Amino acid sequence: MSKFRTILGDCFEEVAKLPDNSIDAVCTDPPYGIVEFSESEVAKLRSGKGGIWRLPPKFDGKERRPLPRFSILSNEQKSDIEKFFARLASAIEPKLKPGGHMLIAGNPVLQANVQAGVVASGWENRATILRLYHGFRGGDRPKNAELEFPEVCVTPRGNYEPWMLFRKPISEKTVAANLRRWGTGGLRMLFGGRPLPDVVPSFKTPAREKEIADHPSLKPQHLLRILVRTLLPTGSGVVLDPFMGSGSTLAACLAVGYESIGIERDSEYFAVAESSIPKLASLYPQFVGDTLESDDLNGSATELHAQLRLLETPAKYSRR
Numbered sequence: 024m025s026k027f028r029t030i031l032g033d034c035f036e037e038v039a040k041l042p043d044n045s046i047d048a049v050c051t052d053p054p055y056g057i058v059e060f061s062e063s064e065v066a067k068l069r070s071g072k073g074g075i076w077r078l079p080p081k082f083d084g085k086e087r088r089p090l091p092r093f094s095i096l097s098n099e100q101k102s103d104i105e106k107f108f109a110r111l112a113s114a115i116e117p118k119l120k121p122g123g124h125m126l127i128a129g130n131p132v133l134q135a136n137v138q139a140g141v142v143a144s145g146w147e148n149r150a151t152i153l154r155l156y157h158g159f160r161g162g163d164r165p166k167n168a169e170l171e172f173p174e175v176c177v178t179p180r181g182n183y184e185p186w187m188l189f190r191k192p193i194s195e196k197t198v199a200a201n202l203r204r205w206g207t208g209g210l211r212m213l214f215g216g217r218p219l220p221d222v223v224p225s226f227k228t229p230a231r232e233k234e235i236a237d238h239p240s241l242k243p244q245h246l247l248r249i250l251v252r253t254l255l256p257t258g259s260g261v262v263l264d265p266f267m268g269s270g271s272t273l274a275a276c277l278a279v280g281y282e283s284i285g286i287e288r289d290s291e292y293f294a295v296a297e298s299s300i301p302k303l304a305s306l307y308p309q310f311v312g313d314t315l316e317s318d319d320l321n322g323s324a325t326e327l328h329a330q331l332r333l334l335e336t337p338a339k340y341s342r343r
């Protein structure tokens with residue numbers, strides 16, 4: 024059984040304490056508004072006040088997860104995001120082996136700011152993996168003028184989440200030499216020697232995972248297992264998640280058989296992670312992320328297929 028280590032603290036302080044060249048890959052789902060996981064915004068979320076968190080109305084009896092409102096960020100705040108990611112990438116760079124990859128979850132509006140910040144710190148922008156699923160919001164209508172402009176929406180409806188892939192430059196002349204020296208520089212292929220495609224069909228985090236780990240940004244195991252698995256080309260090494268939340272990345276590493284380190288500064292989320300990592304890892308014991316097939320996810324496959332069908336079915340508009 025692979026090992027995992029959880030650290031309660033600020034990731035910038037804790038990453039600085041790690042030995043140089045001791046990490047093989049990074050997989051993380053960071054805070055975005057930078058403010059949305061600040062103490063005051065988390066307090067507003069927990070007390071139901073909202074703040075940057077959009078608390079969706081329960082209009083049909085269903086409880087919807089709160090979502091951070093990135094659209095309200097000013098240009099200055101977006102430039103702060105760029106600086107934040109430049110700082111993060113610089114902090115992690117010496118700790119990662121040359122040729123190591125870093126995968127960062129994002130959203131389409133802020134993707135360019137993240138990439139600019141990380142690349143400014145000397146990293147290579149390698150690809151963006153699109154997590155494709157039906158369920159992101161968007162397509163909002165002009166507020167209070169829906170009837171006046173019946174054919175207008177202000178944004179497209181979101182159907183993907185970008186996971187941005189970066190690489191610390193290799194230190195050797197070739198990827199092969201880098202792989203021999205450090206075990207890094209490439210990506211691990213899926214079962215049968217298929218490279219991971221840059222579009223991965225996915226679906227919402229299943230209810231049974233949310234019952235285990237109560238975090239507003241919980242990512243699904245099936246997706247994380249595929250993603251973390253691909254980050255270690257030789258099938259072994261240590262994956263770091265500096266924004267661990269409730270530990271879904273570490274759980275995926277455990278299920279895939281990788282070592283991992285997670286850092287979380289909020290003590291409540293840290294406690295959730297401690298208890299949920301082994302439980303999330305024990306779900307779907309047959310699924311180790313080496314295939315995109317999710318048929319063995321008992322029950323969830325139906326949901327996946329239903330969502331893919333929704334993506335493929337054009338909306339039914341009545342023509343005038």
Ligand SMILES: C[S@@+](CC[C@H](N)C(=O)[O-])C[C@H]1O[C@@H](n2cnc3c(N)ncnc32)[C@H](O)[C@@H]1O
Pocket residue numbers: 032033034035052053054060238240241242265266267268269270271272286287288289292
């Ligand atoms: C988007 S959430 C990650 C959720 C995670 N993917 C999951 O499935 O549970 C980001 C997390 O980073 C934490 N965080 C924010 N700033 C931090 C910092 N400087 N150091 C460590 N953790 C931080 C927040 O408390 C939050 O739990």
